[in-house]
Amino acid sequence: MTTAHYAHIHAMVQTETDPMHRNRLEQFIYALVCAWPNYPIHHAAQAAVQLARPVQIHRAHSLEAVERVVKHIDLRPGQEWEMLGYPPRAGALPILLSDPQDESAPPIAHYLREDVVDPDTGIHPSREEVPGQTAHIAGWRQRRGNPDASRPETYRGFHPALTEDHTRMLGNLWKIGAVAVWERDSSDAASWAELIHPPVEGEAAIPDMTEHDSWYRFRISSHMGRDSFAEIGLCLGNIFCHHLPQVWEENSADGSGVDRRVVLLESEAAGSIAVSRVGGPVRRGTSFFRNALTDDEPLPRDFHLPTVLHAAEQIQDLLQGDTTAVTAAAWFADDPRS
Structure with missing residues (x-):
């Protein structure tokens, strides 16, 4: 990765003309990147700029409120949701995370828990019905190299x-x-x-x-x-x-x-x-x-x-x-x- 690979994220922040909304977007990027070591920094930042509107992050009244929103976001690859038995609902908008070092690779579609459903009932899963991600995230935070x-x-x-x-x-x-x-x-x-x-x-x-x-x-x-x-x-x-x-x-x-x-x-x-x-x-x-x-x-x-x-x-x-x-x-x- 190089600095240039993050340029499009910077450009999206710069296009936000409302000062308060831009402040919340900057807070959201920071909070999400810190909270998700299970995602590369580039993917976490990509997710933040795409999730800002769906989660209405501009309505949060402080950085602490933004951080509370982040704690309740459950974003996973579509394939993982499918394996858990919850395909995306009709019309669900994916969060697309791409690899800037491999432009030929298609972006991977991710979905919020609120955007996947039980195909039989049409109801999205509760937090109790799917494995939590706390231990998974903690494991990534504790990962060490040589x-x-x-x-x-x-x-x-x-x-x-x-x-x-x-x-x-x-x-x-x-x-x-x-x-x-x-x-x-x-x-x-x-x-x-x-x-x-x-x-x-x-x-x-x-x-x-x-x-x-x-x-x-x-x-x-x-x-x-x-x-x-x-x-x-x-x-x-x-x-x-x-x-x-x-x-x-x-x-x-x-x-x-x-x-x-x-x-x-x-x-x-x-x-x-x-x-x-x-x-x-x-x-x-x-x-x-x-x-x-x-x-x-x-x-x-x-x-x-x-x-x-x-x-x-x-x-x-x-x-x-x-x-x-x-x-x-x-x-x-x-x-x-x-």
Whole structure:
């Protein structure tokens, strides 16, 4: 997947002219992508823009109300409903989820529980009549890739609230040449992501990197405590949203020319989505991005949804252990979105 594969989703959001409706659509995309790790991020976002009108998401009065709506949505492939004995009712509109990497493959039709019926009675199934999806979703949230490549010992004892699973996920940071450390000096900032030791072309990330030789250093303020995991997610968002150079890509970025508020919003959004999808400890209370999302106004025009969704996808893959170590390319600072 690339950022370009999310462009049509961004375009659909941009066409919503009513500010309140657009705000609810942005909230809906965020909530659905976070809640459905059983669907790839691209499919969850595709579903959100198609489901917004059928579920009348614009009638929800807050982000919390949107999240409650998401909890009650039961969307499944038509084939699964058929196997359960509930074909689509006549005239039911499918939610079509396509694979942008295979344009020749037909989209897969999905249906809401309210749009399938018992062929004998014509009544749609109750929640008690079909297997729930809670355990299935939880299983996807807990799925992990190759554990042998992780270095959990690096983060054992980082904070008492972090479990062995959390440290195992953080143990994959080395694959992009990153190390997270505590920042003991007093500061108002919660974290800093820095390209502290730029690599040369052909240099590979190695498992035993420390803050003294890592390419990237994430300095986490000591007052963050349990929220350090979410803050590391934000630091990863800085890299994967192209606000710091991705040194393993020849076309990279340095974040110059991007409004600093947008930098923080995009980075926090991408990290927050990924942390939610992998079952990491989410940020307690409010956050800069969540505040912006609940302002009843659309996110800033410069907020680039394709960049955020693609970044979240890559952060999720890294934390889950689905990626391999990177090798530095002949990178240069440029903006791949321009």
